[in-house]
Amino acid sequence: MLRSAVERAVESGAFSADPPAELVVERPKNRAHGDYASNIAMRLAKAAGRPPREIAETIAKLLLDVEGIAAVDVAGPGFLNITLDSASLGGLARVIVEQGAEYGRSTTLAGEKVNLEFVSANPTGPVHIGGVRWAAVGDSLARVLQASGAEVSREYYFNDHGAQVDRFARSLLAAALGEDVPEDGYAGSYIGEIAGRIVAERPEAVSLPREEAQELFRQVGVELMFAEIKQSLHDFGVDFDVYFHENSLHSSGAVQRAVARLRDQGRIYEADGAIWLRTTDFGDDKDRVVIKRDGDAAYIAGDLAYYLDKRERGFNRVIIMLGADHHGYVGRLMAMCACFGDTPGVNLQILIGQMVNLVKDGKPIRMGKRAGNVITLEDLVDAVGVDAARYQLARSSADSTLDIDLDLLTRATNENPVHYVQYAHARTVNVVKNAAAVGIELDVFEPNLLTHETETALLTALGEFPRVVAQAAELREPHRVARYLEALAGEFHRWYDSCRVLPNGDEPITDVNRTRLWLDVATRTVLANGLSMLGVSAPDRK
RNA sequence: GCCCCCGUAGCUCAGGGGAUAGAGCGCUACCCUCCGGAGGUAGAAGCGCAGGUUCGAAUCCUGCCGGGGGCACCA
Numbered sequence: 001m002l003r004s005a006v007e008r009a010v011e012s013g014a015f016s017a018d019p020p021a022e023l024v025v026e027r028p029k030n031r032a033h034g035d036y037a038s039n040i041a042m043r044l045a046k047a048a049g050r051p052p053r054e055i056a057e058t059i060a061k062l063l064l065d066v067e068g069i070a071a072v073d074v075a076g077p078g079f080l081n082i083t084l085d086s087a088s089l090g091g092l093a094r095v096i097v098e099q100g101a102e103y104g105r106s107t108t109l110a111g112e113k114v115n116l117e118f119v120s121a122n123p124t125g126p127v128h129i130g131g132v133r134w135a136a137v138g139d140s141l142a143r144v145l146q147a148s149g150a151e152v153s154r155e156y157y158f159n160d161h162g163a164q165v166d167r168f169a170r171s172l173l174a175a176a177l178g179e180d181v182p183e184d185g186y187a188g189s190y191i192g193e194i195a196g197r198i199v200a201e202r203p204e205a206v207s208l209p210r211e212e213a214q215e216l217f218r219q220v221g222v223e224l225m226f227a228e229i230k231q232s233l234h235d236f237g238v239d240f241d242v243y244f245h246e247n248s249l250h251s252s253g254a255v256q257r258a259v260a261r262l263r264d265q266g267r268i269y270e271a272d273g274a275i276w277l278r279t280t281d282f283g284d285d286k287d288r289v290v291i292k293r294d295g296d297a298a299y300i301a302g303d304l305a306y307y308l309d310k311r312e313r314g315f316n317r318v319i320i321m322l323g324a325d326h327h328g329y330v331g332r333l334m335a336m337c338a339c340f341g342d343t344p345g346v347n348l349q350i351l352i353g354q355m356v357n358l359v360k361d362g363k364p365i366r367m368g369k370r371a372g373n374v375i376t377l378e379d380l381v382d383a384v385g386v387d388a389a390r391y392q393l394a395r396s397s398a399d400s401t402l403d404i405d406l407d408l409l410t411r412a413t414n415e416n417p418v419h420y421v422q423y424a425h426a427r428t429v430n431v432v433k434n435a436a437a438v439g440i441e442l443d444v445f446e447p448n449l450l451t452h453e454t455e456t457a458l459l460t461a462l463g464e465f466p467r468v469v470a471q472a473a474e475l476r477e478p479h480r481v482a483r484y485l486e487a488l489a490g491e492f493h494r495w496y497d498s499c500r501v502l503p504n505g506d507e508p509i510t511d512v513n514r515t516r517l518w519l520d521v522a523t524r525t526v527l528a529n530g531l532s533m534l535g536v537s538a539p540d541r542k
Numbered sequence: 543g544c545c546c547c548c549g550u551a552g553c554u555c556a557g558g559g560g561a562u563a564g565a566g567c568g569c570u571a572c573c574c575u576c577c578g579g580a581g582g583u584a585g586a587a588g589c590g591c592a593g594g595u596u597c598g599a600a601u602c603c604u605g606c607c608g609g610g611g612g613c614a615c616c617a
Binding site for chain 2: 024026028029030032033037039042045046052075076077078079122159161162163164165167246272273274276285288289290291292293294296298299302323324325326327328329330331352353354355357392395396397399400401402403404405415416417419420422423424426427430431433434435438471475477479480482483486487490493494496497498500501502503504505520541542
C-alpha cells in the first residue's frame with residue numbers, strides 16, 4: 001500500500017524519484033510513533049531534490065485514503081507514522097484464536113531441505129554444559145525452521161572412530177583393573193561407573209589378554225556411553241532423527257567414494273606418501289591430508305564422506321553447529337564444500353557458538369573432561385529443571401559467550417526470565433477458567449472495543465509474532481523468539497493490570513468482557529506457540 | 543604472527559542504520575474493596591577508546607585497548 005502511494009505521488013508529479021526496490025516499513029519501538037513507520041521520505045529526499053518532510057506530507061495524504069488506516073503523521077526528520085483504526089488492529093485477536101497453533105507458522109522456507117547437525121559430543125563422556133547449549137539452541141532452531149516450512153532432519157554425528165575412543169577404552173580398562181588413570185586418559189567418576197557396568201555385564205573382560213580386553217571395553221563402553229547421551233538428551237526434550245556413526249563411513253566405503261568423487265573434481269593429489277585435498281583452491285590456509293601416510297583416514301575424511309552423504313540424501317542445506325573451539329575448521333569445511341562443486345554459505349552453513357563459562361563467586365571455573373570436573377547436562381537439569389535450563393541457554397545469541405553463575409542457578413531459579421513468561425501464560429489460562437465460571441465465552445467479538453492503550457500495545461506485539469519467527473529462522477537465531485516472548489509477557493501483564501476480563505463484583509457482563517476474553521486467549525495462544533518453539537512447557541499454573 | 547567471537551545499567555544479556563538504547567535480577571519509593579503481587583507504576587544507573595562512511599551509527603569500515611577461543615599426517 002505504501003508502494004502504491006509512493007508511485008501515485010510520483011505520477012502526480014509531486015516529486016520525481018525511483019522508489020527503492022524494498023520499502024522499509026517497521027514497527028516503531030515507541031508507540032507514540034504509530035503502529036507502523038516508514039523512512040521512505042528520507043530515502044527519497046536526495047534523489048527527489050525536495051525536503052523529506054514535504055515528500056512525507058504528500059505520501060501521507062494519499063495513505064489516508066487506504067482502508068483501515070486511521071491516521072498518518074509526519075514526524076521528526078520525515079518519518080511517516082501510520083496508525084491503524086482500532087477495529088482493524090483488534091480483529092487480529094480473532095484471527096489468532098482461530099488459527100490457534102498455526103499462528104506464527106509460515107511457508108517462507110518451504111521447499112528447503114535442511115540437515116541440521118548439532119551437539120555431536122564425543123562418546124568419551126557425558127554431555128557437558130557446552131553441549132547442552134547447542135542442544136537447547138539447535139533444537140529450537142530446528143523447531144523454528146520447521147515452523148517456517150522447512151523440512152528438517154536433526155542429526156548427531158557420533159565420533160566413534162579414532163584415537164580418542166582408544167584413550168577412552170584404555171581409561172575404562174585401567175579403572176576396571178584398579179590401575180591409575182593412563183597418560184592422556186579420562187578421569188572423572190563416570191569412568192569408574194561405566195567400567196563397573198562393563199565388568200558386571202561381561203565378567204570375563206578383565207581376564208582377557210590386554211588387547212582383547214581393551215577392544216571389548218571400547219565396544220561396550222562406547223555403546224553404554226552412547227545410550228546414556230541419547231537418554232539424557234531425550235530427558236532434555238531433544239531427540240535426533242539420525243544418529244550418524246562415524247565408524248559406518250569408514251566401514252561402508254563411503255570415505256573412498258568421497259575421495260573418488262573429489263578426485264574426479266580434480267582436487268586430490270598425492271605427496272609425501274599421503275593423499276591430500278587441495279583446499280587452498282578455495283581459500284584454506286593449507287591443503288589438508290585426507291589419507292595419512294600410514295593409510296589411515298585423517299579426521300576430515302569422515303567429514304567429507306558425511307557431507308557427501310547428506311547431499312546425496314537430498315538436503316540442499318547442510319547446517320553444522322560447532323563450538324568456538326572448533327572454529328578453525330570452518331575454513332577447510334567451506335573449502336571442502338567448494339571442492340565438491342557446491343556453494344559455501346549456501347549448501348553448507350556453519351554456525352559457531354561461543355563457550356559457556358561457569359562462574360562461581362564471580363570467578364570462572366575451568367572444566368575439563370580429562371580433569372573430571374565437568375558439569376553435565378544432568379547436573380544442570382537436576383539443579384534448575386529442563387524448562388529453566390533450556391530457556392536460559394536458548395535466550396541469548398550463540399555469538400556471545402555466556403556466563404552462568406552456579407550459585408544463582410541452584411539458589412534462585414525465580415530469577416530466570418522463563419518464569420516471567422510462563423507466569424503470563426498461567427495467568428491467561430486462569431482468566432479463561434474464571435471467565436467460564438461466570439459465563440463469559442468466546443461468542444461476541446467487537447474489535448473496536450479494544451481501545452485501551454495497553455490493548456493496542458498488546459495487539460501490536462501479538463501481530464509481530466509471525467515476523468519474529470520467520471526472522472529467527474532466516475537468521476538462524478532462535479533466541480529472538482525468547483526475547484520476543486519476554487516483551488509480549490510484559491505487554492500482557494500491563495494489560496492484565498489495567499483491563500479486567502471479568503466484571504467487578506456484581507457488575508453485568510458486557511461485550512467488552514467477552515471481547516477481552518478473545519484477546520486473552522489470543523495471548524495464551526501466542527505464548528504457548530512461542531514457548532513450544534523453544535521446547536519449553538507452557539504450564540497452566542506456576 | 544594470523545584467524546573467529548565478544549566488550550551496552552551493579553550482575554546476566556537483548557538491540558540485523560532510524561526517533562527518548564531495552565529486559566530480567568539487584569537497589570529506592572509506591573500500588574491489594576480489583577481475574578493468583580512469581581504482577582504493575584515511578585526512579586537512580588550504561589553503548590571500551592579514537593577516527594571514518596551516512597541526513598542519521600550501539601549497529602557498517604579502520605586502528606588501538608581489553609576478554610575468550612582457535613591455528614596437526616590429534617580427534
